[in-house]
Amino acid sequence: MQKNTIRYGWALSLAMLVNLLLLIAKETNHTFFHALTSLTSHHWISQGLIVVGVYFLCALCFTKTRTFGAYILALAILLSCGGILTWYLLHG
């Protein structure tokens, strides 16, 4: 696997989890929701920009990572997708 695929793989896994955390934070904390809204006029735009920003920023920072397993990505996808679905099944 090439260096970039490894770096961005870790960044991708982390960014997906940040997406889930942002969702839970904004749905449970109104102050945070309004802070997100005030950033760009809409909470969804702010969340998207933060998540994509985290992805590229982490990829820049993870210069020393040497290994990346597909199972890490699978776990991150499962956690983030499952988390979103479960959250809205319970609170939607």
Added chain:
Amino acid sequence: MHTLILLLHPLLGFIALLCAFWAMIVLWFDPRAAILSKLFWLTTLSLLGVWIVAGYWYVHFYGVDKTMILKGPWPWAHSFFMETKEHLFFIALLLGLYLPLLAREDLQAKAPRNIAFVTLAGIVTLLLYAEGAGAIVAQGAKLAYIAHCK
């Protein structure tokens, strides 16, 4: 202009879905095919297009529909389907941004059929298919407006 934006959203989404699905099939049967790189890039660009077009629609026009849906007979069309769809999209977008990196990999270097990459393209396809829940949101809005007119 509004109609164009409204139509571009599912059209770009469909192109992204089609390319991701095509890439998954090509990855399985011929991981060294030259078309893979183009398919990965087309998926990514379509997803970025969807983000901009759908985001513009969602932010500027969806508010009215949202209010109507929540008052209508299918409030869950927004509270479950729309909310889930708009947050799952970020995962599809991130995976889409990762796909072009795979184009640089020698996909046949370690395994003749790299299951991990096939699965990744498959997950993008599935997530984009799930975005089709927009039809349920549209139906929720339609029923709400019909109920409002009665």
